[in-house]
Amino acid sequence: MMATVSLRVKLGGGLAAQAGTNERAVTVPDTTTLRQVAELAGVSPALVMLYAVNGVVRPPSSLASDGDEVTLIPAVSGG
Amino acid sequence: METINGYAGKILRVDLSSGETWTEPLAPELVENYIGGRGFAARIIYDETKGADPLGPENRLVFASGPFAGVFIPAGGKLTIAAKSPATGLYGDANIGGHIAAELKYAGYDAIVIKGAAAKPVYLYIDDDKVEIRDAAPFWGTGAIESETALKDELGEEFQVCTIGQAGENLVKYACVSHDIGRQAGRTGVGAVMGSKNLKAVAVRGSQTVPVADVDALRRIGKEMLLKVKADPGLQVWHDYGLTSVATWANSIGAFPTRNFRSGYFEGIEGIDHHAAKDRIIVGSKACFGCPMACGKFSRVKERGVWVEGPEYETTALIGGNCAIDRIEDVAYANYLCDELGLDTISAGNVVGFAMECFERGVIDESQTDGLTLRFGDVKAFAALVNKIARREGIGAILADGVRHAAAVWGQGSEAYAIQIKGLEWSGYESRGAPAMMLAYMTADIGAHHNRAWAITFDMAQGREKVEGKAAKVIELQHIRPLFDCLGACRLPWVEMGLDLAYYAQLFPAITGRDRSWEDLLLVSERVYNLTRAYAGREMPGFGRANDYPPERFYTDPVPTGATEGSLITREKIEQLLDDYYQLRGWTTDGMPTPATLQRLGLGTVAEEMLAR
Numbered sequence: 001m002m003a004t005v006s007l008r009v010k011l012g013g014g015l016a017a018q019a020g021t022n023e024r025a026v027t028v029p030d031t032t033t034l035r036q037v038a039e040l041a042g043v044s045p046a047l048v049m050l051y052a053v054n055g056v057v058r059p060p061s062s063l064a065s066d067g068d069e070v071t072l073i074p075a076v077s078g079g
Numbered sequence: 080m081e082t083i084n085g086y087a088g089k090i091l092r093v094d095l096s097s098g099e100t101w102t103e104p105l106a107p108e109l110v111e112n113y114i115g116g117r118g119f120a121a122r123i124i125y126d127e128t129k130g131a132d133p134l135g136p137e138n139r140l141v142f143a144s145g146p147f148a149g150v151f152i153p154a155g156g157k158l159t160i161a162a163k164s165p166a167t168g169l170y171g172d173a174n175i176g177g178h179i180a181a182e183l184k185y186a187g188y189d190a191i192v193i194k195g196a197a198a199k200p201v202y203l204y205i206d207d208d209k210v211e212i213r214d215a216a217p218f219w220g221t222g223a224i225e226s227e228t229a230l231k232d233e234l235g236e237e238f239q240v241c242t243i244g245q246a247g248e249n250l251v252k253y254a255c256v257s258h259d260i261g262r263q264a265g266r267t268g269v270g271a272v273m274g275s276k277n278l279k280a281v282a283v284r285g286s287q288t289v290p291v292a293d294v295d296a297l298r299r300i301g302k303e304m305l306l307k308v309k310a311d312p313g314l315q316v317w318h319d320y321g322l323t324s325v326a327t328w329a330n331s332i333g334a335f336p337t338r339n340f341r342s343g344y345f346e347g348i349e350g351i352d353h354h355a356a357k358d359r360i361i362v363g364s365k366a367c368f369g370c371p372m373a374c375g376k377f378s379r380v381k382e383r384g385v386w387v388e389g390p391e392y393e394t395t396a397l398i399g400g401n402c403a404i405d406r407i408e409d410v411a412y413a414n415y416l417c418d419e420l421g422l423d424t425i426s427a428g429n430v431v432g433f434a435m436e437c438f439e440r441g442v443i444d445e446s447q448t449d450g451l452t453l454r455f456g457d458v459k460a461f462a463a464l465v466n467k468i469a470r471r472e473g474i475g476a477i478l479a480d481g482v483r484h485a486a487a488v489w490g491q492g493s494e495a496y497a498i499q500i501k502g503l504e505w506s507g508y509e510s511r512g513a514p515a516m517m518l519a520y521m522t523a524d525i526g527a528h529h530n531r532a533w534a535i536t537f538d539m540a541q542g543r544e545k546v547e548g549k550a551a552k553v554i555e556l557q558h559i560r561p562l563f564d565c566l567g568a569c570r571l572p573w574v575e576m577g578l579d580l581a582y583y584a585q586l587f588p589a590i591t592g593r594d595r596s597w598e599d600l601l602l603v604s605e606r607v608y609n610l611t612r613a614y615a616g617r618e619m620p621g622f623g624r625a626n627d628y629p630p631e632r633f634y635t636d637p638v639p640t641g642a643t644e645g646s647l648i649t650r651e652k653i654e655q656l657l658d659d660y661y662q663l664r665g666w667t668t669d670g671m672p673t674p675a676t677l678q679r680l681g682l683g684t685v686a687e688e689m690l691a692r
Contacts, residue, residue: 012313013577022312046539049328050353052316057324057353073313075328075536076574 003030005066009041013074019043035060038072049075080104084292085146085591086115091188091210093203095276096136096195100210105189112681114603115145117172117564119190120161121607124170125614125685127194133165133268134250134275136196142183142241142281143190145567146591149181149289149368151301153308153578154569156180156368160241160264162272166252166426166481167502167526168619170611171267174530174564175241176367176375177259182239185285193276202230202280206238207287215279219248222419223257230282241281244421246469247274251479253426253504257418261388262367262375265423267503267525292592300589304572304582308371311576318364320353321376325392326399327352333643334508334516334535337400338455339432340498340632343509344641347405347456351395355407372571380411387415390424396507397428402435403455413461420469425528426481429504431464433482433497434474442491449473495631500527511633512643513538515549518656521627522553524611532556533574543643546652550659558604565603606680609664609672613685616671617692623669627657 009024016022019042026040034051038044038060050057050073053064064070080088081104089102113122120141131137141161148155158180164171183191186205193203197212200219204211218226223244230240240258247254247270254270255263264270273279291297308314316324326348329335333343349355356376365375365388379386390398390410398417399410417424431453437443438453445452449467451474453460467475477485482504486497498505503526510517515534523531532553541548559580563570566587572578584597615622629648637645661668665676677686 010312012311012316013575016577044540046332047536050313050316050320050324055315057316057320071312071316073316073324074575074577075539076325076533076571 004028005030005032005064005068007037007064008069009037010069010071011041011043012071013076015043015047015072015074018047030063032063033060034058034062034064034070037064037070041072043072047075048072082290083110084290085150086110087184087187087189087287087289089188091191091205093191093193093212094195095193095197095201095212095278098212100212102188112603112606114565114600115189116143116157116159116567117161117174117561118603118607119143120159120172121170121610121614123192124161124163125610128163129617131163133163133168133272136194136276138163138194138272138275140193140269140272140276140278141190144180144184145565147586148567149184150291150590151297152369152568152586153301153304153572154367154370154372155567156370157564157567157569158183158264159564160256160269162269163618164267164503164525165250165271166268169501169525169615171269171525173255173264173266173269175256175258175262175264176569177239177262178368179239179241179258179283180567181368182283182285184289185287186283187285187287191281193278196275197277200277200279202282203278204234205281205283207285218279220245223421224260224419226280227257227260230280234282235284238282238284240283243270243273243279244419244469246421247271248279249469249471249479250274251422251468251471252481253423253430254421255423257421259367261377261418263418263423265425266528270421291590293589296589297586300582300585304578305371307578308572308576313576314372317372317374317575320357321364321374322391323356323376323395324353326395329396329508330400331642332539333512333638333641333646334510335400336396336505336507336509338403339401339429339436339496340505340509341636342639342641343512343643344638345400345403347403348400350405351399351407351410356390359407360411367569370569372575374571374575378411380408380415382408383412383415385412385415387411387418390414393507394424394428397425397432398461401428401432402461404458404461405456409458413458413465416462416465420465422465422469425506426504427465427468429498430468430478430482430485431461433485434464434478435460436496437489437493442489442493447474495635498527498630498632500629501626503527508535509638509643510535511638511648512543512646514546514648514652514656515553517629517633517648517653518549518553518660519556521629521657522557522660524608524615531561533560546655546659550656550663553660554663557608558601561607562600562604565607602680606682609677609680610682610685612666612672613677613682613689616689623671624657627670628653
């Protein structure tokens, strides 16, 4: 049987408006990358600038562990 | 003097030729039709600089805040610094955070308008009603941050000080104005205009308050906004990494300018990204007036013994990728040099990248570079060049006038890869694979800058090849984003934290007592955009569509690698984008506002002047 992980996905800035919520709970296969987590949360990965797991920035190809909090930070411009 | 809620109610006028200073009441029609900041500046520049030499005494240098500056909201501390730009010959401005906007209002002024030129170096001293033009001889020839520190030591830490470095003194056309030990009004050469007036610094201290129409409403809305920002899940990441974090994302989508915009992908990104910055140089965060976000990072380069605010994204992109410098310590050191010399890092990174490409191609050689070998990735070459540029020494005298000028001097086809529009060097987004972002650069009224419209995520969401619908989005953004500059507030709480624009719509009547809809405020922004375009038409005969075209490289050099490998923008797409854009704006096919459009926006006298030409 495929192992799964339960994650709390928090959506920063304008991503919340895009997904219609600022937080989602998802249960996904433990082979799911952060990029795929974004898609499952209703967010286009192209618009995600940073992925943080429990407050630590990780590459989009990383995997999360059961109970982790995944924060998606939107792409923005400066000045 | 009649109280105008949200405003100090006065403009400080300074004539450096005669040494006179005086105040005038804030005109009600200026408040009503232009709100503040960029709006005030655009109207003043339009009215008072017809035919002016940008570096002559007749040009005006305007410091203008808006009604949201200095009051209790997140990040209500933006100041517009504007002039007729020496880089473009058009309306030019740059905005700056820190604490100067709030302090200026506390001193009793919504704006300072400076004309003339002093016979010797001076600085402007403002302590509430006490205004003096003082000798700046001891500070002339020193760096921007060095002179700011020295003035604060002399006058007191509570003075908020704007300065120029050697680049401004020597009229480098992309010299910036510096403030708050590392913040800059970077673009369009406002520092050169300050230098042309022999004005080294402006020092301000104020002890007054800003009248507000409904204090209870302001406190309620302001507190709600602050709590909203503090609750955003992304806030901690912004605290930790700041705007450097944009670099990895931009690189992953092929938008990170690399080797003079040959590419949008930099293979050395890991040496200069947010992890490298956080792990190796960042020592703390720094916030502007009233801001809970603190996206400024203060860094230390131990091996060089220097400190710098930054590097933020644009600097990382233009000094890092665009000059192929792949160590964060080297980027931060180059950032420090530019800050101290008073150079805009965006233009400086473009200029040095352009010179490196010209050297690589054999357009120039050591006989023209004062013996320097200019290779991509060489921070020593970068340092040597910016030092020469700031002092206009040798090759620096050519490069001090920007890439358009250098290409005209060196020729041999180098115009094709002088990456600029209207004379202003391109900021940090390679846009061959992003038509909306390309159009945003093409139609930004000050030249190739992203702050009028940042549309690349719209390209990502709607389809990178698509042209349809892009012009409408660019126009929408060109009205929203510059509105923040009119209001005197930073747009980053909206941009980064997703703070709803409805908060700003509620704030306006609470602060000013004026019942105006958000749509009505956006109409002001549209008015300003058309005014600066009309100004371009008046000041530069023949100005129009041809001035909006991007450089040849973007049509002919396919991106060699990365997510946008092989991409180009076609001429057909460019024409379609402009056709759509002009039509939606109510401009002619040559890109000028029609009299009917100007009339609709309440710019009847501007229309009459245009028709009389």
